Amino acid sequence: MSVSAVDDVPGRLEKVRRAIARACVDTRRDPAEMNLVCVSKTFSADEILPALRSGQRIFGENRVQEAAAKWPALRVDFPDIELHLIGPLQSNKVEMAIDVFDTIQSVDRLKIASAIAEHSRKKNKTISCFIQVNTGAESQKAGVSVEELPALLNACRHDLGLTIEGLMCIPPVDRPVSPHFALLYRLGRDLGVENLSMGMSADFEQAIQLGATHVRVGSAIFGSR
Template sequence: MVSVAAVDDVPGRLEQVRRTIARSCADARRDPAEVNLVCVSKTFEAEDILPALRSGQRIFGENRVQEAASKWPALRAAFPDVELHLIGPLQSNKAELAVDVFDKIQTIDRVKIASAIAEHSRKKNTNIPCFIQVNTGAESQKAGVSVEDLPGLLNACRHDLGLTIEGLMCIPPVDRPVSPHFALLYRLARDLGVEKLSMGMSADFEQAIQLGATHVRVGSAIFGAR
């Protein structure tokens, strides 16, 4: 749990992030309405998230399915217009719960996961918009489909499984400049006819906006260090 002082700072930090997004959009000659702030609330308790909700933030990202399932139902009851994104890796045995809990899933990276989401979505008569996570740095330890395998996965998701793939997502390597990875994701989306880009976190969301991000995932700049 974060400290009381950090929680008290959340509305001010959130407003500062919003101002930075607006300034970055102006610099890039983009409409700020094109950029969605995904407030990353992973590891924070429900009471820590409330200040952001009370400040009007409605899009949140969580990394773990079970953690989100335990803390968000009560928050949703009080704030029913929340949009919850899964931004962490998904195991196929958690797919059914993920379909129940989340409004969007940003981390499809293989056919097995896509098939599980499609199966449970059909059973529940729902259609969850999804993103495909791309491993732009070709890091063996990191989730995400390879650049080379992305077209095939996208085709399978859309045409074989009937999923709505509305975007691509990436997490650049921590030890390399981020801009080439953001630019690569932008080119892939453009060439494959994908409209949305989830890229950029607390340390680099301004660069991501400059390079076309439609969703930026910001946690520590709002909630403080975990």
């Protein structure tokens, strides 16, 4: 990222915050209850600092090792950071993920959920989790199917004792997003899951209108990767 792009981060961040506030007002929701997850994947600690200095505290990363390399040092000066894993999680990275992240949004199968439960118990650390739902039934994409979601949710909560705070989805890139956001909202309502992580830079306002509690915004804040 160029120096000028870094300098633009506070302004971009404020623009996104204003857009979130407008979308909340339009839908008669409290902007204070909306969570902006600032997606900082591929950006360095120096590039992230302007957002931190502007008061942003919730961030999302896709890769465990990348996050482990840059966030511990940032937490020294900003101990109230809340870090979310929003990318796929492999079994051999679960222990490291427990060390680095506060929330894992990409729980999508029992094997991963079991590993999170095991390692979090060993480390005596409570991890907040979201279950990722494959709303588009895409064979190449992570996420539990809509049909298998209730069983996975039940196993996570009652068999493993995980804290499942929400559901997450990434709609297909070549289809309208609103039906997928509406589907996730209905699933959350029917299954008693309060939080919904949906919406990115291009569509977070639609996601808010359809019930999102967490929006994952990267390029609108940091610029193109």
